[in-house]
Amino acid sequence: MINVIANNLAHIQQRIGEYEKKYAKPSSSVRLLAVSKGQSLEKIHQAMAAGQHYFGENYLQEALDKITTIHNNNIAWHFIGQVQSNKTRKIAEHFSWVHSVCDPDIAQRLNDQRPPHLPPLSICIQVKISQETAKAGAEFDHVLSLAEYCATLPNLRLRGLMAIPVITQHFIEQRAEYYKLRLMHELLYNHGLHLDTLSMGMTHDMEAAIAENSNMVRIGSGIFGDRK
């Protein structure tokens, strides 16, 4: 049987390479996060066998079931869903990254609950780049102070920014959305916060995100097919 997942992964990696070239980004600078929410263990195993290391999950219980069953220290699990304060302990214990930190309370809890034997938890601040969506995220006006605060927490490592834009099929509109996050990233840089990650781009808007400097794309259906 042809391994569909391995083929899809290779195809996505090839497209990432093409976009890096097209938009003059360093080759191999864009990391691929495989978003496995709603996907079976079998498919995740196939992706691992094909060399995929970074996996993203949105729902804590589903993620914990997978993480404890797979039990592989070479896999970096990224939490990309909404973080509720009663879930921070398990997230701090089981994940390498959290992309969806929106407020100082959550940051503080993740910091305090990060087990001392683990390296600092890598985090991104989720920014609300569009008012039209009900999506979570820090308001633009709050991002700088939140970033400065997170940078003081010793058990967190502030890596970058993340956003979920309004869904549109129009390339220019997709770029316009991500341009806002790119500017915010520059603003933080000019304030001395040298973050190394822009987490943006999903299956339908990966090219626009890379054009606007994304260096971590979060791809689900493009790798695993439709979700349950």
Ligand SMILES: *Cc1c(COP(=O)(O)O)cnc(C)c1O
């Ligand atoms: C589900 C999800 C993705 C992946 O979306 P696809 O369209 O399947 O590529 C990326 N980021 C977040 C935050 C998600 O919830």
